[in-house]
Amino acid sequence: MIICIGAGPGDIGYLTQRGAELIREADVVAGFDAVVNVVQSIIPATAEVVLMNYRDQVAQLDAVAKAHHQGKRCVVVFMGDIHFSGFQYLERVERACGHPVDTLPGISSAQILASRAKVCFDETTFITFHRRGDLTPFKRHLVHVLEDARNAIVIPCPWDAARSFMPPHIATYLLQQGIDPAHPTEVWENLTRAEAEWHGTLAECVDKTFSDMSIMLIRTLAPMDSQIEAAPGT
Known part of the structure; x- marks a missing residue:
């Protein structure tokens, strides 16, 4: 499984219950540093955290895609709602995976x-x-x-x-x-x-x-x- 989640506009109080559930169940949680920091408190201790920035996002998403193809439950977190400002990032996730991925909208x-x-x-x-x-x-x-x-x-x-x-x-x-x-x-x-x-x-x-x-x-x-x-x- 790999799913992209809108993590809300910078406060975990705006994360949806379904989004929180998927993060708590994940084997891998990935995203830009500032976004992962928002949900850090609910990431399981057993999960691998993959942080990235604009310079290394392609390589880091390749690593997430590899984990996905190995059968791990992967979550990529976005700030706000995926389809408001994150659509190009979603394209990068899908390019790395080689197929369309599921998305869960968030509050923007x-x-x-x-x-x-x-x-x-x-x-x-x-x-x-x-x-x-x-x-x-x-x-x-x-x-x-x-x-x-x-x-x-x-x-x-x-x-x-x-x-x-x-x-x-x-x-x-x-x-x-x-x-x-x-x-x-x-x-x-x-x-x-x-x-x-x-x-x-x-x-x-x-x-x-x-x-x-x-x-x-x-x-x-x-x-x-x-x-x-x-x-x-x-």
């Missing part, structure tokens, strides 16, 4: 943000820039989302300076594309830890600095009217 930072900020996913589009490759199509999509009067929940790209696309860069790009600078904008850091919230406008976001553990909400200028029935007596 986007879901936590929607809850804290009281926005409805029906009226909101989620976009992540936390990925390798050309970001241009996703940047264009973000422009179209705001032009269509939808909220946008955005995960920035916090990597090296050459690729970094953090909230100030995102705000600058949107303003260059003609997006109204008055859009209400929020940046939330460490959602499940010591929360830090910044509230302002898209224009004001240009000059701010935020940590790598950031997620961004850009609200529409024209919120959708409630479509529930009128209150009694009105």
